[in-house]
Amino acid sequence: MSIHWIILLIAVFTEIAWALSLKAAQTNPGVLTIGASIALTATNMLLLSFAMRGIPVGTAYAVWTGLGAVGVVAAGIILHADPLTLKRVAFMAVIIFGVIGLKLVGDEG
Secondary structure, X not given: XXXXXXXXXXXXXXXXXXXXXXXXXXXXXXXXXXXXHHHHHHHHHHHHHHHOOOOOHHHHHHHHHHHHHHHHHHHXXXXXXXXXXXXXXXXXXXXXXXXXXXXXXXXXX
């Protein structure tokens, strides 16, 4: 796995943390929560930008948003008692299969 894919995976985790920081800023607004959101936004964009140096832009963006979305849904289920239904799990699986497919063909071209 190239450094660009590793950086992209770090960006995915940063994306998940960013989304969760927005929830924290909504439920407990303050300098710390808002500052964390701003810092995570900047970090997230820098990491994604670096990853795109070695991964096609469409592939990098789709993987970043797809895994980020699945991660946020999973975190919502675990941390915020969001509903866990078979339909939600099935659609998260569709996203994951799509991301795997993009990774497999991402280096073609």
